[in-house]
Amino acid sequence: MRAINYQQRGMSLISIMIGMLLSMITILSSLVLYRTLSHTSIDSRIDAAIDGEIATAMLTLQLEIQAAGFGYESTTPPHVLVEAGANPTYVYWRYKDTTPATPLDTCRGLRIKDISASHRQLQLLKSTTCNESSELSSFTWTDPSNVLSVLADIKVKTGQKLPKVGLKLESKSCFPYGMSAVNTYQHLTVTLDNAARRAALDDTTLATPNTPFIYTFCLSNTTGASPGP
Numbered sequence: 001m002r003a004i005n006y007q008q009r010g011m012s013l014i015s016i017m018i019g020m021l022l023s024m025i026t027i028l029s030s031l032v033l034y035r036t037l038s039h040t041s042i043d044s045r046i047d048a049a050i051d052g053e054i055a056t057a058m059l060t061l062q063l064e065i066q067a068a069g070f071g072y073e074s075t076t077p078p079h080v081l082v083e084a085g086a087n088p089t090y091v092y093w094r095y096k097d098t099t100p101a102t103p104l105d106t107c108r109g110l111r112i113k114d115i116s117a118s119h120r121q122l123q124l125l126k127s128t129t130c131n132e133s134s135e136l137s138s139f140t141w142t143d144p145s146n147v148l149s150v151l152a153d154i155k156v157k158t159g160q161k162l163p164k165v166g167l168k169l170e171s172k173s174c175f176p177y178g179m180s181a182v183n184t185y186q187h188l189t190v191t192l193d194n195a196a197r198r199a200a201l202d203d204t205t206l207a208t209p210n211t212p213f214i215y216t217f218c219l220s221n222t223t224g225a226s227p228g229p
Contacts (some may be wrong), residue, residue, distance in 0.1 A: 047195030050154050050163065051213075054192050057122045057151035058215045064108055064124065065188065066176075069221035071096025071103060072132060080186050080222060081136040082169040089113075091167050091188065092125075092136040095221070105130045109141055110151070112165050120162045122152040163193035164212070176220035186222040190215045 069079040072095075079094045092109040107127035114120050126148040127139045140146070156162055168189045175182045196210040 046156070047198070050152075050156075051195050053152040053154065054122075054163070054194070054213060058190065058192075058213075060124065060151050061110055061190070062215075062217055065091070065093055065110075065217055065219065067095040067108075067221070068093035068186070068219045069095060071098060072221075075222060077133070077135050078186075079136075080169060080188070080219060082167050082188070088167045090125075090141065091169065092139075092141065093219075094130060094132070094136060096132075105132050107136065107139060108148075109146075111141070111147075112167075114162070118156050118158055118160065118162065120154045120165075121150050122154075122165070124148045124151050161193075161198055163198060164191075165193075166191040166212075174216075174218035176218045183223055186219045188217040188219065190217075 065080075069075070072079055081092045082088050083090050089112040090109055092107065094105060094107045096103040097106045107125075107130035109125035109127070111123045111125055112120065113123050125141060125146045127141065127146060129139060154163060166189075168191075170187055170189075171184055172187045173182050173184055174187055176185065192213045192215075194210070194213045197212050200210045
């Protein structure tokens with residue numbers, strides 16, 4: 001009797017299972033890579049948007065605060081005021097609006113307002129009750145109606161650090177617009193954490209975080225003024 005030789009044709013169950021396993025590993029790796037790239041892209045767009053809002057806010061602040069002290073012969077009381085303490089949250093200033101027939105005392109302010117743990121605004125303020133002889137701190141700045149506009153609306157993901165904002169006012173020699181003669185003016189410095197610095201602060205392995213944005217404003221209408229409240 002002749003023996004029958006059975007030959008295997010097609011794929012075995014084991015080869016099919018191995019193929020499915022390799023396919024699943026490839027698909028999962030692709031999904032993880034896509035998720036990582038998507039998060040990186042989203043985070044980059046958020047960081048770019050925040051830095052862009054900060055730059056726009058500082059440009060607007062420069063246009064507004066250069067009017068500080070305009071129209072006043074005396075510097076007493078000071079026409080620019082930064083909150084005292086290690087972490088000031090506002091800067092106020094005063095000037096005369098000469099547009100109407102009778103010049104009007106006009107007050108403005110920049111306030112750092114935390115809406116929540118992950119939401120901070122840079123608010124441009126106005127004051128409807130402003131005069132030349134009163135201290136800037138005497139006005140009611142906390143009234144919500146005093147918000148003229150929101151210069152920067154900064155939102156970060158839960159758990160991330162909001163960009164720190166620093167304000168410093170001092171009397172020092174500078175030349176406004178890089179053209180005027182050197183003199184002693186009130187000088188405002190604003191520091192803000194940019195995206196690179198925020199990322200470095202979140203990374204505890206880095207000993208020296210990146211340098212923040214530094215904006216300086218030489219206030220040309222405040223010659224010889226004292227920066228104190």
